[in-house]
Amino acid sequence: MIVEQSAEERIIAAAKAVFLEKGMAGARMQDIADRAGINKALLHYYFRSKDKLFLIIFQEAVMSFLPQIQSLFYTAPDISTLIRGFVQSYMTMLVNQPYLAPFIIHEINHNPSSLWKTMNEPGPGPFPIEAFHQLVEKEINLGNIRTIDPFQLWTHMMGLCLFPFLGRPLMKMVFRFDDPQFDAFLGERQEEIILLLTTSLNLNK
Amino acid sequence: MIVEQSAEERIIAAAKAVFLEKGMAGARMQDIADRAGINKALLHYYFRSKDKLFLIIFQEAVMSFLPQIQSLFYTAPDISTLIRGFVQSYMTMLVNQPYLAPFIIHEINHNPSSLWKTMNEPGPGPFPIEAFHQLVEKEINLGNIRTIDPFQLWTHMMGLCLFPFLGRPLMKMVFRFDDPQFDAFLGERQEEIILLLTTSLNLNK
DNA sequence: GTCTATACGCAGATAGAC
């Protein structure tokens, strides 16, 4: 069933598509208006400026970019299950939103202040780093994994999952992959990352 | 001793600084002229357009971004030495060029065609993926490392080293690190990456 | 709320003097 969208909803959807693909500096209000099926003036009627509209899209994007793994912490019986669940759900999300990672990386490096605006909002923080910290230390004390800095482990997980979505054009060129080959590579990568992390942490007893 | 630079050299240096910091869409010809100590007209005298100037800087950046590890292949006695040499030299380069990684990632995703122009130039290819492929397969056949797709290993190495330089603002926020803390984190990261890779490949006998 | 028309500033590129 097709639902009628209000002008405001159509603008948000259009702005999200254009900003994520082109970035703040490359996006054009005209493109957003065209995609939403309205004209430029109406954009300024609903949202005063390009900056205001961008901030809304940016904040929404940051929230979906930072892994929402609170639930994983409370359901995963051990860190092996956590890693597996994280890698699978995070990479699936990235496959479905191919522009998200390059967008976030670019914008946080060029306008860090908008990142802080996002963080100073009410509600639960975007990522429970303390909980992750405690879980890793618990597993180390139990002798389940080797000694490792939780910050380093977090960076491993993020970097291993994210890089293919950031460097895709480069990798396609260096590897001489076409799109189907790259998709196959991504599919195999989930298990490879899980294997890499678990073997290094001594989880594959 | 201070060497006199020609106007053309000063422009290239200024363009490199501005383009890497702001990106193609965010860079301004006026900024480049100011930094080079000349005026806008002279930019167009030496380089016909912003696009032409950008392409020069972009090609140079890609060459320094793709690891130049040909020499490592011929001097490293084994893959453990290769990994260690790669991680140390690559991360040192990235520390010294903090804008390089975000710049490349953004531009290749927004103008992939310029990447192909870069690659179709004469001279040695930017990265000897075949040589890497053969080395990994040789080590697998010798029983020195576990079975692994060389493309996956390459992606591990790149992603693990690069991500902190791409997500720095995000990580500083999530980890609540200031600059000295982040630098210390980067220093420790080199050995952590080497440990992660070697233990997972069964190289730490 | 939605539109057309337009004001305003900015940035890339050029003309032409020296």
Add this chain to the structure above:
DNA sequence: GTCTATCTGCGTATAGAC
């Protein structure tokens, strides 16, 4: 080669009719 002055188009934002 290097400069000042200027042209031109584009993009954000606003004015005002309906």
